[in-house]
Amino acid sequence: MFVRMLVRAAVLRRGRAAAALFAMVVAAAVATAMLNLYVDVQAKLRREFRNYGANIILAGRDGASLPANSLSQLESMIAGHGVVAPFALVVARTGDGQPVVVVGTDFDRVRELDRWWSVTQWPSGAGQALVGVRAASVVSPKNQAFDLTFQGHSIRVTPAGTVQTGAAEDSRIYLSLTDFVAWTGVRTSTIEIAASGSPEEINSVLQQLQSAIPAADVRPVRQIMEGEARVLGKTRATLLAAAALIILTAALCVLSTLMGWVFDRRRDFAIMKALGASDRLLNGFFAAEAAGLGAAGAVIGFILGIGIAAWIGRVNFHAPVVPRFSVLPFVLAGSIVVTLVSAILPIWLLRRVQPAVILRGE
Amino acid sequence: MFARLVYESFRRQKRRKLLAGAAITLGVTVATAMIAVATDIGDKINRELRTIGANILVTPQEDTLDVEIGGVNLKPPSDGAFLNEADLPKIKGIFWHNNITGFAPMLPVNVVLSRDGRTENLTLIGTYFAKKISYGKEEFTTGVRSTHPWWEVSGTWPEDGSRDVLLGKKLAARLSLKSGDVITLAGQRLRVSGTLGTGGSEDDQVVAPIALAQEILVKPGAVRRVYVSALTKPEDALGRRDPKSMSGAVYDRWYCSPYPQSIAYQLMEAIPHSHAEQIRQVAQNEGAVLTRIEGLIFLVTLAALFASALAVSAAMATAIFERRAEVGLMKALGAGKFAVASIFFAEAALLAVLGGGLGFAAGGLLAHQIGRSIFNSEIAIPPVLLPVILAIAVMVTFAGSAAAIRNAVRLDPVFALRGEL
Numbered sequence: 001m002f003v004r005m006l007v008r009a010a011v012l013r014r015g016r017a018a019a020a021l022f023a024m025v026v027a028a029a030v031a032t033a034m035l036n037l038y039v040d041v042q043a044k045l046r047r048e049f050r051n052y053g054a055n056i057i058l059a060g061r062d063g064a065s066l067p068a069n070s071l072s073q074l075e076s077m078i079a080g081h082g083v084v085a086p087f088a089l090v091v092a093r094t095g096d097g098q099p100v101v102v103v104g105t106d107f108d109r110v111r112e113l114d115r116w117w118s119v120t121q122w123p124s125g126a127g128q129a130l131v132g133v134r135a136a137s138v139v140s141p142k143n144q145a146f147d148l149t150f151q152g153h154s155i156r157v158t159p160a161g162t163v164q165t166g167a168a169e170d171s172r173i174y175l176s177l178t179d180f181v182a183w184t185g186v187r188t189s190t191i192e193i194a195a196s197g198s199p200e201e202i203n204s205v206l207q208q209l210q211s212a213i214p215a216a217d218v219r220p221v222r223q224i225m226e227g228e229a230r231v232l233g234k235t236r237a238t239l240l241a242a243a244a245l246i247i248l249t250a251a252l253c254v255l256s257t258l259m260g261w262v263f264d265r266r267r268d269f270a271i272m273k274a275l276g277a278s279d280r281l282l283n284g285f286f287a288a289e290a291a292g293l294g295a296a297g298a299v300i301g302f303i304l305g306i307g308i309a310a311w312i313g314r315v316n317f318h319a320p321v322v323p324r325f326s327v328l329p330f331v332l333a334g335s336i337v338v339t340l341v342s343a344i345l346p347i348w349l350l351r352r353v354q355p356a357v358i359l360r361g362e
Numbered sequence: 363m364f365a366r367l368v369y370e371s372f373r374r375q376k377r378r379k380l381l382a383g384a385a386i387t388l389g390v391t392v393a394t395a396m397i398a399v400a401t402d403i404g405d406k407i408n409r410e411l412r413t414i415g416a417n418i419l420v421t422p423q424e425d426t427l428d429v430e431i432g433g434v435n436l437k438p439p440s441d442g443a444f445l446n447e448a449d450l451p452k453i454k455g456i457f458w459h460n461n462i463t464g465f466a467p468m469l470p471v472n473v474v475l476s477r478d479g480r481t482e483n484l485t486l487i488g489t490y491f492a493k494k495i496s497y498g499k500e501e502f503t504t505g506v507r508s509t510h511p512w513w514e515v516s517g518t519w520p521e522d523g524s525r526d527v528l529l530g531k532k533l534a535a536r537l538s539l540k541s542g543d544v545i546t547l548a549g550q551r552l553r554v555s556g557t558l559g560t561g562g563s564e565d566d567q568v569v570a571p572i573a574l575a576q577e578i579l580v581k582p583g584a585v586r587r588v589y590v591s592a593l594t595k596p597e598d599a600l601g602r603r604d605p606k607s608m609s610g611a612v613y614d615r616w617y618c619s620p621y622p623q624s625i626a627y628q629l630m631e632a633i634p635h636s637h638a639e640q641i642r643q644v645a646q647n648e649g650a651v652l653t654r655i656e657g658l659i660f661l662v663t664l665a666a667l668f669a670s671a672l673a674v675s676a677a678m679a680t681a682i683f684e685r686r687a688e689v690g691l692m693k694a695l696g697a698g699k700f701a702v703a704s705i706f707f708a709e710a711a712l713l714a715v716l717g718g719g720l721g722f723a724a725g726g727l728l729a730h731q732i733g734r735s736i737f738n739s740e741i742a743i744p745p746v747l748l749p750v751i752l753a754i755a756v757m758v759t760f761a762g763s764a765a766a767i768r769n770a771v772r773l774d775p776v777f778a779l780r781g782e783l
Contacts, residue, residue, distance in 0.1 A: 023676055030669050034662070041658065048654055052414070052647045063431070089431050099429045099436060116646040135427055166419055166639040171427040222561035223512040227414035234410055235655050237736045238399060242662045245392045245728075246669050253673035256385060260680030308665075316657040 006289055009268070016261050021297055023257040027250035028301020028335050029308060034243035035327045036309035041239055042232055044317045046196060049228040050082075051115050054192035055202060058209060058216045065187040070213055074191060077208060082195040085109035086188040088180055092150040092173075094139050101172045102148060104180025104188075113194055117169070121161030123176065128160040130174040136162045139173065148173070148183075155183040191216075199229060251338045258293075258342035262286065266350055270358035283347060290343030291336050298335035302328055368708050378681050379713065385677030386717030387724065389670030390755050394725025396666040397751075398743045399732055403659045406737045407652055408593045412463055416509045416589035417644040418626050420445065423637045435470050435485055444469075444584040447572065449633045453590065454497040456628040458620050461593040464508035466490050467585040469575040473548040473568070477537070484533070486547065486568040488575020493522040506569075509591045510560070517541030517556020522571050526555035530565040548578045590629060590638070594622045596649030622649075674755070675762025678710060682766035689770040690778025699771045706770075710763045711756055718755030722748055 009017075058074070060066045065088075074084050088104040107122055107130070123130050131140060136159065139146045145158040157179075163169055181187060195205050202225065210218045272282060306323045313321030350358070372379055422443035429436040445467075453465055469488040474481050490505030505522070506513060518541070520526035527547070529539055534557040539545065541556045547568065558569055576582050595601075600612070601621035608616060617624055622640035629638040640646075692702050726743045733741030770778075 019679075023672070026669075026672060030665055033665065037658070037662070045651070045654065048647070048651050051650060053643060091429055091431065091436055098427070100427055101429055101431060114643070116642040118642060134425075138427055165643060166641040166645070167643065168428060168430060171429075219561050223413065223415050223510075226512050227411060230413055231407060231410045231651065231655075234407065234736055235658075238403065238659065238732070239662065241732050241736070242396060242399070242659070242666060245395065246662070246666045249389060249392050249666070249669040249673045252385060252388060253669065253676045256381070256673070256677045256680050260683060264683070312658070312661050316654060316661060 005285065006292065009265075009289060016264065017293075020254075020258050020261050021293060023254045024293060024297025024335060024339065025301040025304065027247075027254045027338070028298045028331050029304035030250045030301075031243075031247045031334065032302045032305025032327055032331050033308040033312070034239075034246055035330065036306065036321055036324050037312060038236065038239050038243055039324050039327070040309070040313070040321045041236060042198075044313070044319065044321070045232055045235060046198075046228070047317075047319070049224070049232075050194050050196055052224050052228075053114050053116070054085075054194050055221050055224045055228075056193040056195055056206060056209070056218065057221060058191040058193065058213065058218050060189045060215065061217055063189060064215075065189050066191065066216055067213065068187065070216070071188065071191060073212060074193065074209070077212065078193060078195060078205070081197060081201075081205075082193055083109060083113045084194075085113045085192050086177060087190040087192065088177065088184075088186050088188045089190070090150050090184050090186050092148045092184075094149075095147045098138060100135055100139065100148075101168075102150070102180070102184075103172050103174050104177040104184075104186075105174055106177055107174075110174075113192060114165075116165065118164040119161055123160035123174075126176070126179055127155075127157055128176075129157040130161060130163050131159045132170040132172045132174075133162050133164045134170040135173050150184045153183055155179070199225065247334075251334075254297075254335075254338050255342045258290070258339060259346055262343050262346045266346075266358050269347070269350060270355035274355040274359070279351060283344065286343045286347050287340060290339040294336040294339030295332065297339070298328075298332045301335070302331055305331070364705065364708070367705055368712065371705075371709055372712070378684065382677045382681040383713050383717045386674050386713055386755060386759060387721040389674040389758070390718045390721025390751060391724040391728060393667050393670045393754070394722050394743065394747070394751055395728040395732065396663040397747065398725065398729035398741050400656075400659045400663040402729075402733070402741045404652060404656050405593065406733075406739065406741075407655050408648075409463070409739075410737075411648050411651065412591050412593070413511050414644055414648070415512075415641075416466070416591045417594065417622060417641055417648060418590040418592055418629065418638055419641050420588040420590060420629055420633060420636050420638040421586075423635045425637070435472065442586075443635070444581065444586060445588065445633060445636055447576075447583040447585050449636075450585070450588065451495050451497040452632040453588075453629060454495070454500060454502060456625070456632050457618065458592070458625050458628060461620050461625065463591045463593060464504045465588055465590040466504065466506045466509040467572055467588045469572055469579070469584060469586045471575050471579045473578060475537075476546050476549075482537075484547075484568055485566075486527070486570055486575055486578065487564070488570055488572035490572060491519050491522050509589050512560065513564070514559040515556045516559075517554075520555045520571060523573065524555075524571060525550070525574060526553050527568050527570040527574070528556050528558040529554050530567045530569075531557050531559040532565040533567065550574075550578075588633075590625075592622070592625050593620065594625060594645065594648070595620045596653045597621050597623065597646075671758045671762075674758050678759055678762040679766040682706060682763055682770055686770055686773060686778045689773065690775040693771075693775040694779065702771050703767055706763060706767045707760065710759045714756040714759035715752060718752045719748075721755070722751050725751075 071086050078084055086106055090102055091099050092102045094100055111122060119130065140159050143159055145156055148155050157175065195202050206218055206220060309321040313319055422445055424443045426442040447467065450467060453462060466489050471486050473484050473486045475484050492503050492505045492507045494501065494503050515528060520528060539554055541554055543554045544551055545554060558564060576584055600616055601623055605613060605616060605627060622645040626638035626640055630636055689702055729741045729743060733739055
């Protein structure tokens, strides 16, 4: 009987029930999307910040070379949580005796680590160099091959392209590490690491690195880490404020729709009461109805909200926002609470009114 | 008669009007606050991003190559060209001077530290800490304290005109010196006012007021490079174009947009014989982060507008639905559809304007609070937004009421009066 009453109530007044459900679905969808974004935005923005390049720098003490196996050791420690690039530096002389900084590195890794480099053409073969724009005008203004000398050893390189960064890189010449070591005999002295993760994770990486390679100085790139933490914190706080406002508005929308609906059914309420229904049964009936509506709305809204969050992720971050099922219990509980409040409040207001007064339409 | 009907409706049905009005007020409050936050978020995040450091570097035009490894400058210090310190205040005279949040000149010199009979070669960097500079009538303070906010000093920052220096943290530890000690650098006795931690090459260097570096180098007014921190707009296709290839109107548009490139261009115009360029690591990524956050907040604002529009519509629909009997009575007394509808719309408009005005004020307060608590700065709402917000409020209220009013007007008065649907 109880179940039949619930079902008939929903079926007979399809229009009003649908309107209430619609409000509930929209509210739950918006709440889900906002919570999902709030949880996910940090990961998304961290990824953007990794484009700033290294946040940890590992260097040999006083410019000394690092142990030969450092890179592979680091590689296995970072594995999948970041990018690692080795650098070896010397000051060489150009053909006309000008000093210039020459760097040996791994171009594939640099390309991934330092995405802001504006490079016309990356070197692809042996003997090819990437020349900073300012260095290029000195050593190879017509893009011709040139000689470099270091401690009596000479190498002839052909410029593959130029690199422009607006910083120190512009006055340097980059060679592949193999060419560089064969020419100078100087090994890697600096390794730059772009580690992903929260500040705590990065701090633990720092400590692990220090204990794994004691011969090296490990230091965080403070301006990047601090800037990242500040921007992330403020963005999340703004998003939280926005989410709170939006969820409040959505809850209000549900409240006003549902209260109108229940108020409108005061005749049903009066008839049941006149036929002898107890207060408890009536409360239970309306509460069950509201909870059912809330739950149904929350589930449909959750699915919709995940869709909205994924769409925002695709449009704005060009990466999907991962569905967070941990959000579901909150949305579900919140929806049921809001629907219960909006159903019980009018009933509570009406409980003293005589059924006869309501039935007479006064 | 019409005015009286509307007036009496407000006087006698206070509870219903209050509920609908509250919904409109809340909706408009949320919408106003979110619009204010969304329009200002770019500027706010831009300022936060300035913690990452300067985004434009000014160097002499005819400079020789930098020969620097790990912070040690191997180029003869007097080699190459210099900028003139006297030209620097002109940075505040460029078209986008309000977007310049700070600048710091740098002059590295090689010095010899003599201590206990031993000597050591070091790099000393002359710069501004927090120097007061005036350009025209404008006074401002600039230096590394604003352009390099991640520099940490234990002890005190030196005064710009003083003979105090900062020692890099690692250098101080190596030489076991602390703040308050006196050192002999390049034959001069200088007081160490504090130690400096930056996580960069400065940890092994000495940082001093620029006048001191110029004195050691015997080049008054010389500056090797200037770091400029500017609020910029993410570059787009126009920003990347070469100004030389532009026609008049396009050039004006480019020049009057705060792209990193156009600000660099204006800096080159302001400082003679200089070359200014964006530091791509900072400038490029800044644009990307800014675009993402602005986009996110924009989409969230749309969601907020949608939710508040829905809340207002729902409240209006409920309010009108409850007044079916009234409509029935009016119709039974001979009112036409048009007359009934216009009464409801007039009431809705009145509610929207009242609630909208109140909501606008409350939204302004809310935005102000958000700005204060999250960004420690003001988020101001341009008053021009008021008519726009009011128009939107009226439109949304009308849209929300329209379906309910249509249903109410269509209803046969007999059923409405008997309370049947």
